[in-house]
Amino acid sequence: MIRSVLIGLLTVAIAATGYWGYTEHQEKNAILIKAENNYQRAFHQLTYHIDQLNDEIGSALAMNSKKSLSPSLAEVWRIASNARSDVGQLPLSLMPFNKTEEFLSKIGDFSYRVAVRDLDKEPLTKEEVDTLRQLHKKSGEIKKELRRVQSLALKNNLRWMDVELALASEDEPMDNTIVDGFKTVEKNIEDESEVKWGSTEEIQIRDKTNLNKYLSGKPISANKAKEIALKFIGSKKSPANVKVDETNKNSNYAVYNVTIDRSNDETIYMDISKKGGHPIWMLSSRDIKENKIGLNEATKRAEKFLKEKGFKNMTLADSNQFDQVGILTFVRFKDGIVYYPDSVTVKVALDDGSIVGYEGINYLTSHKKRTLPNKTISVEKAKKQVNPNVSIHEEQLALIENEGKEVLCYEFIGTIDDDTYRMYINATNGEEEKVEKLKDPEPLYS
């Protein structure tokens, strides 16, 4: 009797466990399929978009009238951006695919630039037509390879989850059709050097981390770097714990990284350039207590600090209070002109007003003797270039960096209704260089 009851109970228990295991398994599968489907969708859309991209560049090549060329190139820009977003959704971060992403981004930049240009005044140059032709060829190659991978994936039911596993547990040799296919694409793009990007190439943003290129002075030793760092933070006697690291020998960002442990739970980090021993930045990890001073007082402390460090002719460009610190950005100001590229940022603790951060890489890499272009346009004339809906409240001359070049502008700050805008009108040709909406405080949504 007892036996049969026990057997009965056990049977029920086993059945229940089995059922539980089965549902767990089902749920896991459902989630895996969901994840897989997301990847599949991104992958198939990517092939579709590259296909479209190739077609659209092709038709742009055949177009003659400017009326149809501009929209067509705008379309190229849109499709390239879609394709980029597809790539961003695939698990490709662990393998070389960044050149392809860059390629797509460059196609986008190139087609956008040409599309928004007035092609009646400035028709496509011969080089640009050549570029388009090359892009057509390249995108055709990518398309072919991706279509091949796609058909194999469909035929053999290849799963992206396997790709992910293969990439994550890279115990070479990796034998995965999809991975191989994408590697082929990337390789193809790497030989892309023959593509001339024309004007976009000049617009490359200045690589400010290339310190050896921009800084002057003789190489210094690690010991000297330590000395400079201690002097910079105004430490009289050398604290016990100072550690000096350095960046990789081949790196353009050539600095000594100095870590100073102070007794009271404060660690100060600093980068000192190997060339010339310039302090690049400083940051303190100190826990900052309750606010005791205001932002205005903090500004004064920061000004004093900059003066001590030998900065001249600096003016406050932006000030913001975040929690217990004031972030103050200063720019060079001389003879009535603001030099925005020459900026330094100082971080002031609002409990005791001490300087807990300094960032000078912008100033160090951009400050130089400049020959300013003549301003040929008067303020009044420049004002007329501003949108008439804007009521202008402030104006000054400013040097700004726009699309990789420094331009002398009239800077106007004005409002439309409750929104504040900053507008730059080129002081030599009167063009509207840049308009930006200035940020208002953000309401807390929760």
Place this chain on the structure above:
Amino acid sequence: MNKFHGIVKILLACFFLAASFDIKPNQAHAFTDQVIQKGAVGDDVIELQARLQYIGFYNGDIDGVFGWRTYWAVRNFQYEFGLEVDGLVGQKMKDMLVKATEYDEHYVKKHLNRGDTPRHYGGQPRDETQVKKNQKNRQSKQNQHAKRGQQGQQRKQTKQRQQIQQKQPNQAQQQQRQMPNIQQAVNTPKGFSENDIKLMSNAVYGEARGEPYIGQVAVAAVIINRLNSASFPNDVAGVIFEPRAFTAVADGQIWLQPNETARKAVLDAINGWDPTGGSTYYFNPDTATSGWIWTRPQVIQIGKHIFAH
């Protein structure tokens, strides 16, 4: 007789008490000594906005953050009453504001903390009229237009006080129709919302919570560098949720509650500190599974991570 003396004494005491209050009126709610400038946050800014709103110079939310709208309101005030127009709120301006306006700290703060939107803060009784919100909002917009036109016409340096007081009746009428607001707000760096910062703090905490402070700033800096790079998506969510980009995202550690340090590191990175020299990759040499990552040009090792281009 004794009684009479007692009364006189009490009266005298009252007089002195009153006199002592009179020397520094409104001291209870008055500003601190600091000069208030753009970008500041805190109680002084709340009071400034409330007082400016009281006399109709400021139409925005009382949010405790000295933004552009407050800045223009301050400048208008300075212009109208012959102060130096510099956007800095110094002692003189504070004195004028305190004399000409009332500030009910308790009332404003109560609403600020509750996050609701009472009717306009002004000279009117406050607990009536909560209806017809939308209509009022529209009207207040129109008022702003009208006011902007008026501004800058009269400028008299003398009789400042009378001027302010004359203004009040007019303003009070307008205020009755206005409907705005006490609403908490925060400063956020250009191009980033508070939620972006939170998302990044989550990622940094999940990825590098065991690292020294500078290591956390470095991880945040890599996210920023990726945002600016053509090889990566251009938005915070795109960079962070790129499949396989961050292990903390893959194993769910990103959803741990981040601490203050992670947030500070993110703010420092956004404000320009980059210990990595423009790196867009980093990996832990002990656990890195991808051979390819080792081929990237390395910059520096910070804590457990190697940073690379």
